Structures are given as structure tokens and as C-alpha cells.
Amino acid sequence: MFSIFITSFIVGGLICVIGQLMFDVAKMTPAHTLCTLVVAGSILDGFGLYEPLIDFAGTGATIPITSFGNALTHGALAEAEKHGLIGVLTGMFEVTSSGISAAILFGFIASFIFKPKGNI
Amino acid sequence: MVMKGLLTFPSTPSIAATGVTAGPLEKKSPFHVNFDKMFDDERCGMKTNEQGHAKLMEDAIMIALSKVDKVPSDADFLLAGDLVNQMTPSNFSATTVGIPYIGLFSACATSVSSILLAALLTESGMSKLAVAGSSSQHNAIERQFRYPIEYGTQKGDTSQWTVTAAGAAAITPYQEGVPCIERGTFGKAVDMGMTDPLNMGAAMAPAAADTLMRHLSGHNASASDYDLIMTGDLSKVGFSIFKKMVGNQGIKDFQNFSDAGEEYYGGLPEFKAGASGAGCSASIYFSEIYKKMMEKEYKRVLLIATGALLSPLSYQQGDTIPCIAHAVELTMK
The missing domain is CATH 3.40.47.40 (Stage V sporulation protein AD)
Known part of the structure; x- marks a missing residue:
């Protein structure tokens, strides 16, 4: 039971290390880093590799942004089996809609309560 | 002429x-x-x-x-x-x-x-x-x-x-008892091919070195003639590159050298390599340096302000960062 916390921490941390290296070493912008990680998660799921990672690391694999790419591919493939080509389009949003809606809603609420600051 | x-x-x-x-x-x-x-x-x-x-x-x-x-x-x-x-x-x-x-x-x-x-x-x-x-x-x-x-x-x-x-x-025009402007040098735009807008100090250092050497040789001066030679906003990274570059051209003693950007925030780590901006050199030159000249602590100073001539569009298109440095020599008679 305790070991899942450790594997989750290490796998999640390693994904973040990759992101940090993309910033610091590859000098990528935040937007490029984000998109690349989403695409990487999507491709991994296409080869059926992301679900085993989730089984192994739990939230360590579902919390990082790569999981969003995984969800896009996952939804598209699942719906494609049921509804064909149209399912590819509807499936993507079926699985990810909760995440997108939550981001919009919570972002909206937070913007009412807090004022963004940049200074130290 | x-x-x-x-x-x-x-x-x-x-x-x-x-x-x-x-x-x-x-x-x-x-x-x-x-x-x-x-x-x-x-x-x-x-x-x-x-x-x-x-x-x-x-x-x-x-x-x-x-x-x-x-x-x-x-x-x-x-x-x-x-x-x-x-x-x-x-x-x-x-x-x-x-x-x-x-x-x-x-x-x-x-x-x-x-x-x-x-x-x-x-x-x-x-x-x-x-x-x-x-x-x-x-x-x-x-x-x-x-x-x-x-x-x-x-x-x-x-x-x-x-x-x-x-x-x-x-x-x-000339007045007694205040610092006066004796000489100056307009810089050349120097581009060493740097492209990182988060490392402007390194991009600007060659321009500062070029202007300093041109000022010294053009006006038959040597670095030791000055109580202070202060660059604008090279900060920690750029200032050490600058010192290496002018060191290779024969300047050995850096006691009278300093950089406004490096010293601006007293080296506090949250400000990273130091200060920059058009207000950086201006606010130090026109306060601290001016005051010390009025008090005659400095009699002759060389101020070399440094600038990165990029635009947001130019670096987003992958262009390099051209840089410039202008120098003014102030004296207190």
C-alpha cells in the first residue's frame, strides 16, 4: 500500500524532470514544453504504453499534463470502435471534457478571489 | 576630420x-x-x-x-x-x-x-x-x-x-562645482550571434568591451586614469565575460571597474544575475555616481551604458540580438 506512494512520487517527479530539462537545457518556451508533453502522452497511449504506466504509478502518471494527451487518444480510440470516424472527434472531448470544464470553472472562480501578482 | x-x-x-x-x-x-x-x-x-x-x-x-x-x-x-x-x-x-x-x-x-x-x-x-x-x-x-x-x-x-x-x-553650459562632460564615444552595434533573451548580459558584453577599447585608444587614455569605470547592466554573467574580453586586450587591473546592474540589488539571489533596464544605469549614474562626484570622491569616471537592440518580434523569429554600448566621460574640476 505504501509502495504506490513511492512509485507515484518517483514517476510523477521524473515526468516533471523531463519538463524542467526542456526548459533549462533545450531552452523551450513554456507553451512548447506543454504541447510537447501532451503530444508525448498521446503517442504513448497510441502504442498502448500509458495505461500500464498508470497501473504502475497511479497519480504519478495521471496528474502530469502527459495524462491529458493520453486521455485524448484513449477517448478517440474508444469511441472510434463504437461510432467509427465521427467517434474519433466526439471521443476526444468525452473523456477530457471534465478536465477542461474544471479548468475553466475553477480558473473563473479563482480570478474573482485572487489578484495575480508577479513581484517577489 | x-x-x-x-x-x-x-x-x-x-x-x-x-x-x-x-x-x-x-x-x-x-x-x-x-x-x-x-x-x-x-x-x-x-x-x-x-x-x-x-x-x-x-x-x-x-x-x-x-x-x-x-x-x-x-x-x-x-x-x-x-x-x-x-x-x-x-x-x-x-x-x-x-x-x-x-x-x-x-x-x-x-x-x-x-x-x-x-x-x-x-x-x-x-x-x-x-x-x-x-x-x-x-x-x-x-x-x-x-x-x-x-x-x-x-x-x-x-x-x-x-x-x-x-x-x-x-x-x-559649463558651470563650476558640478560634474562636466569631457569626452564620449558612440558605440557600434555588435552582434555575436546570441539569441537568448534571458541571457542579455552575455549578448551585451562584447559591445561594452568594444566601446571601452575604442574610447581608451581613441582618446589616448588608459583604464587606470579613471576613479571608476562603470558599465550599465551587464550583471553577473555579462560583467565577468566583459572583464575576460578586455583582459585579453591588455587591461589587467579591475579594481576601478564595476557594473550598475550587478550591484543594483546588492547581489540578492531573488534578482538572479542582477538588474537591467533603461532605468538601471540612469538611476545609478544620476544618483550614487553623481553624488560621489559632487563630494569629489570621484574626479574622473567613465560610464558605459549597455543596450540590447532586440524587439519581441525579432527574437521570436529566431534572429540574433544586436547590442550597443555608449560611453561618456565625466570629470569634476
Whole structure:
């Protein structure tokens, strides 16, 4: 039971290390880093590799942004089996809609309560 | 006569007074005790960052004029610039004060290019009182060249912190008892192929080295003639590259060398490599350095302001960062 916390921490941390290296070493912008990680998660799921990672690391694999790419591919493939080509389009949003809606809603609420600051 | 960018001023125009304003974070600067006015709010009580930026410049101009008991209508020229697109903060401050205005863009080297041009106008007899200066405001500049500060993006150790500050100098024909402008050198735009806007110090160092060497050889001077040789905003990374470069060209003793950007925030780690911005060199040159010249602690100084001549569009298209450095030599007789 305790070991899942450790594997989750290490796998999640390693994904973040990759992101940090993309910033610091590859000098990528935040937007490029984000998109690349989403695409990487999507491709991994296409080869059926992301679900085993989730089984192994739990939230360590579902919390990082790569999981969003995984969800896009996952939804598209699942719906494609049921509804064909149209399912590819509807499936993507079926699985990810909760995440997108939550981001919009919570972002909206937070913007009412807090004022963004940049200074130290 | 070919001058190759070298200037001498036989009439030695004087800097009769200076005015320096700064924002709230600049209280962390060891130099803040000599600033004339400090705002408690980054926007200087205005609605937007850019309006606050204009207010900084406007107040610095008014302070410099008030110290010589003058009002804007007494001044012949205003030479000012900043880093915002089309220099709107300087333009708005010029509208408010109403002095005949020449907008200048030399990026963060505008503090010195404005002094040199004001000295030329004075030398020619066309100006009895000219105000020269430059300014920057942290939020407005970071948003334009990097990311909006609200975005909270990470900054690396080579990145610099744009200061919120403005400096203005009132330049008159020769007067006794104040620092005067003896010589100067306009820099060449130097491009060593750097492309990282989060490492401007390294990009600007070659321009500073080029201007220093041209100034020394062109005016038959040596680095040891000066009580202080101060670069503008090379900061930790750029200043060490600069010292290596001029070291290779025969300068061995760096005791009288310093960099305004490196020292601006007293080396505090949260400001990364140090300060930058058009207000960085202006606010140090026109406060700390000016005061020490008035007290005769410094008799001869060489100020080399450095600027990165990029635009947000140019680096996003992958272009390199051309840089410039202008030098002015001040003496206290």
C-alpha cells in the first residue's frame, strides 16, 4: 500500500524532470514544453504504453499534463470502435471534457478571489 | 576630420542637477538612499503599468529641473527614451512637461546616448538647458520582452530583473562645482550571434568591451586614469565575460571597474544575475555616481551604458540580438 506512494512520487517527479530539462537545457518556451508533453502522452497511449504506466504509478502518471494527451487518444480510440470516424472527434472531448470544464470553472472562480501578482 | 564615433567637448557642458525616481522593490537596492523619490506602488498610483512608467520619467524630469530652480518652459530640449514599443512612456511624459522633445532609442544605453546628444546640442550653442534621461518599469518591460509577470514563469540564473526607475539629468553650459562632460564615444552595434533573451548580459558584453577599447585608444587614455569605470547592466554573467574580453586586450587591473546592474540589488539571489533596464544605469549614474562626484570622491569616471537592440518580434523569429554600448566621460574640476 505504501509502495504506490513511492512509485507515484518517483514517476510523477521524473515526468516533471523531463519538463524542467526542456526548459533549462533545450531552452523551450513554456507553451512548447506543454504541447510537447501532451503530444508525448498521446503517442504513448497510441502504442498502448500509458495505461500500464498508470497501473504502475497511479497519480504519478495521471496528474502530469502527459495524462491529458493520453486521455485524448484513449477517448478517440474508444469511441472510434463504437461510432467509427465521427467517434474519433466526439471521443476526444468525452473523456477530457471534465478536465477542461474544471479548468475553466475553477480558473473563473479563482480570478474573482485572487489578484495575480508577479513581484517577489 | 574622421572621428569614428569619438566625441570631445572643449566647452565641457555640465550636469547641473539630476533627478531619480524608483519603484517599491528598489528599496532593496543599497543605492536607494540617494534616490530622490520612491513610489510605494509599482504603477506609481496610475491605472496601468505604462502610465506608471510615464509618471516615473515625468517626476524625474521635474525633480532635476526643480533642483536648478527651473520649470519645463525654461528648458530647450528633452532627450529621453525607454524600452516600451514606440517609447510611449517617454512620449507621454514629454507631452505632460511640454519641452521640445527628441525621443531616443538605444535600449538600456539611452542613459548615455541622451547625455551625449544633449552635450552636443549644448556644445553647439543651441541649448542652454537640456534634460536627458531614460526609464524602465518592471511589469511593462517583462511583459513585452519575456512573459507577463502574472504568468509566473520560471527565470534562469542568467536572467536579469528589469528595474522600475527613471533618471534625468539637467545639462547646461559649463558651470563650476558640478560634474562636466569631457569626452564620449558612440558605440557600434555588435552582434555575436546570441539569441537568448534571458541571457542579455552575455549578448551585451562584447559591445561594452568594444566601446571601452575604442574610447581608451581613441582618446589616448588608459583604464587606470579613471576613479571608476562603470558599465550599465551587464550583471553577473555579462560583467565577468566583459572583464575576460578586455583582459585579453591588455587591461589587467579591475579594481576601478564595476557594473550598475550587478550591484543594483546588492547581489540578492531573488534578482538572479542582477538588474537591467533603461532605468538601471540612469538611476545609478544620476544618483550614487553623481553624488560621489559632487563630494569629489570621484574626479574622473567613465560610464558605459549597455543596450540590447532586440524587439519581441525579432527574437521570436529566431534572429540574433544586436547590442550597443555608449560611453561618456565625466570629470569634476
